[in-house]
Amino acid sequence: MLAELHLSDVLAAAVEDVDVIVEDDIALDEVLQALAVFVASILLAVVVRRLLVRAFDRDASRHVGLVAGRFLGLVVVAVGIVYALGILGVQIGPLVGALGVGGIAVAFAAQDMLQNLIAGVMLQIRRPLRVGDQIASGDFEGVVADVNLRTTVLQSYDGLIVYLPNAEVLKNPIINYTRTPLNRTSLTVGLAYDTDLARAREVLLAACAAADGVAETPPPEVWVEEFGDSSINLAVRYWHAADIASRWRVRSEVAISVKSALDRAGMTIPFPQRVIWSGEQE
Template sequence: LGQFGVQTTSIIAALGAAGLAIGLALQGTLQNIAAGIMLLVLRPFRVGEYIDTGSISGTIVEIGLFATELKTPDGLYRLAPNSTLWNVPITNFSRLPTRRFELKVGIDYNDDIDLAEKIMRDHAEADKRVLKDPAASTHVDQLGDSAVVITLWYWTAASDFWPTSREMIKKVKKSFDENGVSIPFPQVTYHGSPQMIALPERFVDARVKET
């Protein structure tokens, strides 16, 4: 080409620049393809399973080579590039056959702890969807500022997790009310003389005007 007066250096430079531009443009696409292949091979999730990555959550509708389709719990459609799913930790809520439910309830310090634990265990053991092994259990989780926190653990089939959990919360609350077990509001107990309490400025100004 040089013999015909064509500047080969300029052509090579132009081709190099074009190749670089194309490479940069395809970089994201190639990443998605590579991630899609890994997702299809390793299968951290399958169609019909519910996942959460922290920023993306929903039920898997379709796994494509470039992107994955999901349906959110409120019925929205989401399309996630495969690279965004491959490079982050994934929590799969549907993969394992059983799940553990945890219910934490705070009761008043004057209430009967043993009674509260028994109520929670009885409801779990009476539900046929709750597994017998491992058995439902309760324990005092912590002594909070305003309440004694009791925790209930039980296991169910993954498909029964949400129905049982919603019903369990309602049943425990109603039984607590019927048996005089209270769930206190956050509160602070003040010990000291009234003179030590700092009053808002508007009340201080009012007292000064009265005197």
């Protein structure tokens, strides 16, 4: 009996809230006016967005106007919805209060959206990346396809489309391969322990410099890196164009040139090997 009374009280309170939200019966002309206001707000949002794009995005690589236009467009539409509801006699205050827990959930969701929105604006102002740049952020690499209100869109080198939240992009280090003309790569080459290291450095330097795509300035370098288990390892360091495609292409050219030069010089790249000693001497 008590449960039935409690349910009746809740239903009665809900009906009262609805009565407060909608004051009077809605007339047809009010519906048409509200609809006209809503449509007008959408059209105004489109106009505002296009004006901001034309005003700020004269540089094809800049998208401040696009991001700001999307945000202000949403604000215009939101204001239009509120005004249209006012025409229909709907009170926004009681409506928000009636949402209860649902309103709290929307607030938390809006908080995440706001963080990504602010991060998106900061990315456009600071411009650490542009559409078309090759970047790495976190565990992802690719070409920037778009920066919108919520995400930075990357097209990975495997052909995948990756959507990165703007807040995460701004929080993590950003490596922009396009902003710098040259990048350095190191290739480790292992040689047998009986190799003449001075002669090996000369051979490797000449082979690296002759590879297609290796920059002349700064010049290539070859240094003895470590004494490994089966070989003496030398680091071949060279500069090349910074884009990812050039990195892999030039690395392959250097490896082919180095292997051919070592073969001609009679120098051996050893297989992994172990020396077993039993403790007995002859």
